[in-house]
Amino acid sequence: MIALAVLAATAAAATLPDAAQCQAAALDPEAALAQSVGLQAYIYGYPMIDLLKQQFNETHRVDPAQPVAAPVNAIAVYPHVLTPATQGQLRAANADTLYLNAWIDLSRGPVLVEVPQMDRRYYTLAFMDLYARPYHLGTRTNGGKAARYALVGPSGGTVPDGYTPFRLPTDTAWMLGRILVSGPDDAGEAQRIAHSIVMRGPAGAPVTDAAPLRPFDNLAYFELLNQALRSVPAKPGEEALMATFDAAGFGPASRFDPAALSPAQALGLGCALRIGPQVLAKRGFRPARIQNGWMWSGAMANPGNDFLLRAEVARGGYVNAPEESIYPAAITDNRGETLNGERQYRIRFAKGALPPVDAFWSITAYDRATSQLVENPIHRYNIGDRTKGLKYDKDGSLTLYLSATKPKQGASNWLPVPPGTFHVVIRMYLPRPQVLDGQYELPAIERLEPAGRPQP
Known part of the structure; x- marks a missing residue:
């Protein structure tokens, strides 16, 4: 088992260098090389570190309000x-x-x-x-x-x-x-x-109180990555990359020691952690399919050697295998403009054109910046095939309304959304073949005109 608790000393180390220090590091060959290798490691190891951080923070009591905490090998x-x-x-x-x-x-x-x-x-x-x-x-x-x-x-x-x-x-x-x-x-x-x-299974240590593990904030990242790489089987085709990581001191054949780093190496690795989030944000999610504004990529569950996509998937909250469920997302309306709760929208499913699934489907709206649910007056956080009281149109179609305030049509078909920018995810569990191969198309999110005056 990876010994997460030993990271306390490293986690207490100095914070990351600032932008000016990283600009200066680019002029130092030793620091620049450390930053280059460190950035590769940041991207490659992002899911490992994110998961191990989460493991520590959910097998310890790090917050009185955390929803779950249990030892390893316990539900x-x-x-x-x-x-x-x-x-x-x-x-x-x-x-x-x-x-x-x-x-x-x-x-x-x-x-x-x-x-x-x-x-x-x-x-x-x-x-x-x-x-x-x-x-x-x-x-x-x-x-x-x-x-x-x-x-x-x-x-x-x-x-x-x-x-x-x-x-x-x-x-x-x-x-x-x-x-x-x-x-x-x-x-x-x-x-x-x-x-x-x-x-x-073999029992884990009992849950105890602890400070949250935050390995993205300091060189604990590379100590934790080193432990993770030593714990996993070697992957064919990654020998050269692992040798590069070993030369930097944190590969699977190494024992990372932050105290052994030169000042230039420590600066370079720190700058890699500083710039890493910017690289992921710049790269962003690149969908393989966009239909009527809905984005999805079947490669997300198995990115292969696309380490950037793998990191971006982890940063966005992980995914299931597509045959289990897919989560197409939309960030813009039918005009290509960013979704905003100050406006009103509709999604109209024609008769017989509801999402074809063998389990269930639902639509959820999240705050764009945090990917979090946001409180609303009717405490409805999704809408879908199990929502009671949905009203169908006379022609058998189903129209759903999205806005931050109640639309004039009432609450029956209303999904409340955050008041500012938001994005929408439709979950389709056990999707049928026509969903996975793209034959089925979700309807666009239509911006309603005029904007109208929502009912209080």
Whole structure:
């Protein structure tokens, strides 16, 4: 298991250099070389560090208000479907399902998972390896039948009789489970089912209070990356990159020692951490498909050697495998203008053209800057196939309205959105083939004219 607690000394080190220091570093060959290699490492290792940071912060009590905390190899069930007040650190969280959270350590042998009969209730247990690639168990893979699995990592171990092996590429993994909740009246049953899912494995340390781990703020990043790279199997084709990281002192064959760095090397690595977020923001998400303003990329779940995309996916909140669910997103309206809650919009699904899925679909709006849910007067944070009271048009179509204040059509088909800039995500769980191959097109988000005067 990666020893996250040993990072305390490094985490307390000096903060990152400022812009002027990094400009000066460009004139120092030793510092410039360290910055170049450090920037490659920042991009390559971003999902590893983000996940390990999250692991520490969810297996310790770092905030009295945090929604979950549990030892390694134990499941923490969120107390309810997420709202703006309870979403915690999650980015672009859904308001459709009850979440289950667990951090898995397979370095000491298999971890056993038992799930009860789910019948028609949709669920998935998504396991994220340290490279941010998802692997799923659930409705899609077992038809909702009761099942017993043995999670097995590279360290191996004996699988008990009666358990189906489920192999993961790294010994450290994050499980984010989702159990569909049909509405407030269903929340109690979803809780009961969630707590009946059993996980057994080598016990982790009990939860204790701790300061949050913030490895992106100092050279703890490279110490944690060094530990992570030593814990994962070598990947074919990455030998030269790992040798470069070793030469810099944080590759898989090295032991990173920040005290052994020269002042120029420390400056260069610090500048890499300073510029790294700017590189990711500049690169941004580049969708493989844009239809009627909705963006999606099937490569997000398996970026391969596109380390920038892999980092951007992790920065944006991770994804599921496309056959499990896809999340097309929109940031502009049918005029190409940024979505803003001061305006009113509509999405009109023609008769027979609702999203073709075998589980469920919903639309959620998030604050553009934070990817967080925002409070609204009717406490509705998504709208979709389980929303009660939707009104269909006379021709059988369904029109949904998006605005920060209630539209003149009323609240039945209204999705409240943040008052400023926002983006929209449509979740399609168990999408049918015509969704994945692009034959099905989502309708555009239409800006309504005139803007009108919303009802109070």
